[in-house]
Amino acid sequence: MTDPRLARLDAQVDFLKEADKLKSVLRATPLIDGSRRENSAEHSWHICLHAMVLADQAAPDVSIDRVIRMLLLHDIVEIDAGDAPIHGDVDHAAMAAKEAAAARRLFGLLPGDQGVDFLALWEEFEAAETPDAQFAKAIDRFQSPVINLENGGGSWVEYKVTLDQLDTRVGKPINRGAPGLWSWLRPRLADFFDKHMRKQAG
Amino acid sequence: MTDPRLARLDAQVDFLKEADKLKSVLRATPLIDGSRRENSAEHSWHICLHAMVLADQAAPDVSIDRVIRMLLLHDIVEIDAGDAPIHGDVDHAAMAAKEAAAARRLFGLLPGDQGVDFLALWEEFEAAETPDAQFAKAIDRFQSPVINLENGGGSWVEYKVTLDQLDTRVGKPINRGAPGLWSWLRPRLADFFDKHMRKQAG
Numbered sequence: 001m002t003d004p005r006l007a008r009l010d011a012q013v014d015f016l017k018e019a020d021k022l023k024s025v026l027r028a029t030p031l032i033d034g035s036r037r038e039n040s041a042e043h044s045w046h047i048c049l050h051a052m053v054l055a056d057q058a059a060p061d062v063s064i065d066r067v068i069r070m071l072l073l074h075d076i077v078e079i080d081a082g083d084a085p086i087h088g089d090v091d092h093a094a095m096a097a098k099e100a101a102a103a104r105r106l107f108g109l110l111p112g113d114q115g116v117d118f119l120a121l122w123e124e125f126e127a128a129e130t131p132d133a134q135f136a137k138a139i140d141r142f143q144s145p146v147i148n149l150e151n152g153g154g155s156w157v158e159y160k161v162t163l164d165q166l167d168t169r170v171g172k173p174i175n176r177g178a179p180g181l182w183s184w185l186r187p188r189l190a191d192f193f194d195k196h197m198r199k200q201a202g
Numbered sequence: 203m204t205d206p207r208l209a210r211l212d213a214q215v216d217f218l219k220e221a222d223k224l225k226s227v228l229r230a231t232p233l234i235d236g237s238r239r240e241n242s243a244e245h246s247w248h249i250c251l252h253a254m255v256l257a258d259q260a261a262p263d264v265s266i267d268r269v270i271r272m273l274l275l276h277d278i279v280e281i282d283a284g285d286a287p288i289h290g291d292v293d294h295a296a297m298a299a300k301e302a303a304a305a306r307r308l309f310g311l312l313p314g315d316q317g318v319d320f321l322a323l324w325e326e327f328e329a330a331e332t333p334d335a336q337f338a339k340a341i342d343r344f345q346s347p348v349i350n351l352e353n354g355g356g357s358w359v360e361y362k363v364t365l366d367q368l369d370t371r372v373g374k375p376i377n378r379g380a381p382g383l384w385s386w387l388r389p390r391l392a393d394f395f396d397k398h399m400r401k402q403a404g
Contacts, residue, residue, distance in 0.1 A: 009386050012255050013348060019251055020234040020349070023244045032222040042225045045247035049221055049274050053214050053312070065267035072251050072270075110255070146215060147222070184211050 008111045015109040018079065025078045028085035028155035029144045040075040040083055043143070047071050050139045057178045058135045070125045070136045073118060077102035086144070086169055087159035099126075128173070138177025141170045145185060149192055156197065163193040210313045217311040220281065227280045230287035230357040231346045242277040242285055245345070249273050252341045259380045260337045272327045272338045275320055279304035288346070288371055289361035301328075330375070340379025343372050347387060351394055358399065365395040 023041040030037050048071045055064045075083075080102035084090045107118040124130055128137045145166065148154035155161070166189055175182040225243040232239050250273045257266045277285075282304035286292045305324050309317040326332055330339045347368070350356035357363070368391055377384040 016252055016255055017234060017348065017352060019248065023233055024237065031225055032219060035226065039244060041247045042241060042243035045243045046221065048250065050218055052271060052274060053218055068270060069254060072254060146219065150219060
C-alpha cells in the first residue's frame, strides 16, 4: 500500500512540475529593456516583490502575506487559458469560464485539502471584494504601466491605448486598492501621453 | 520641498524597476520542456510556489510567509553578481564578496529602513542558520533536480555531475531543512543516475 504522506508529496510535485509551463506564457508587456516580452511566471515574481516593497500603500486591514500568496497563484490559470491582454479585445464571460475550468484542473492536481484552499484564494482574488484581493489587484495593475513608461509605451502602442482607457481599466482598480499608487502614477501617465502618444487620440 | 512620502515611493519604484533586470539573468537549469534556460526571476517565482505548496515539509517552528519573503529576495544580488551554477567551478569567497556588494547597492536603492530590513533577510538566508533560512535553502536546492529528472539530466549533463556531488551539494542542504524532500528525491536520483548517467562516473 502507498504511504499517504508519499502520495501527498507526489501530487504536490506533479502540480509544481505542471506550474513550470507558466514560464512559457507570454504577456503583452515587454521587459523594461525592451529585449523581449515578459512571461507570466517572472511577472508573478515581480508583482509579489511589488506587494512586499509597496506594503505601506495598503489599507491597515490588508495582510501582505496573504496578498503575496494570492499573487503567487493568480496567473497559474493562464497555463490552460492563456493571457488575456488588458487592452485586448476579449470576451470576458468566455474568458472567465475558461479560467474557472483551468483553476479546477490545475488546483485539482494538488492534494484535496490544499487544492480547495488554493482555489478559494484564487477565487477571492478574482472577485476583488476583500481588502486583500483589492490590494493584490491594484498591485497587479500598477506594474505594467510603470514598465511601459520606461520603454517608450510598450503595449500601449501595440494596442493603441488612450489615457481614458487607462483611467478606466487601470486607474479604477489601482485607486480602489492602493489610492496612493494611483496619485503617483496618474500625472506621469498624463505627461507621457501628452508628450508621446498624441497620435493615439486622433 | 519634496513630500517625504512621495520621495519614499520614488525610491521604492526605482528599486522595483532595477529588479526587472533579474528576468535577464540566466541559470544553468533548462525549463522542464527543454525549450530554453530558466531565468532567475521566474525561478524565484517557482521556488516561492514550492515553499507554499510544500509547507508541510517544514519544521513546526518555520514561518512559511517569512520563507517566501526570503525567496522573493534571495536571487536579486545576481543582477550585479550573476548566477553561480551550483555545479560550476566557482571561487566561493570571491563570489560571496561580490554578492554582498550587490546586496548593499541594490537594497540601498530602497528607503533606509526598508533597505536595512531586506538586507537583513537576505543575510539570514545566506547564513542558513535559522530554521526559516534552512527551509528556504532546502526548497531552493530541491527545484532544479526535479526539473533535471524531467528533462533528461539538464545541467547535470553539461557539468558532468556525479551522484556523489549531488549528495554533497544538494542532499546536505535539503536534508537539513526538509528531510522529507530528500527521502523522496534521493531514490529517484539514484535510479536516474543508474539508468542514464553511468558514463559520468567513468
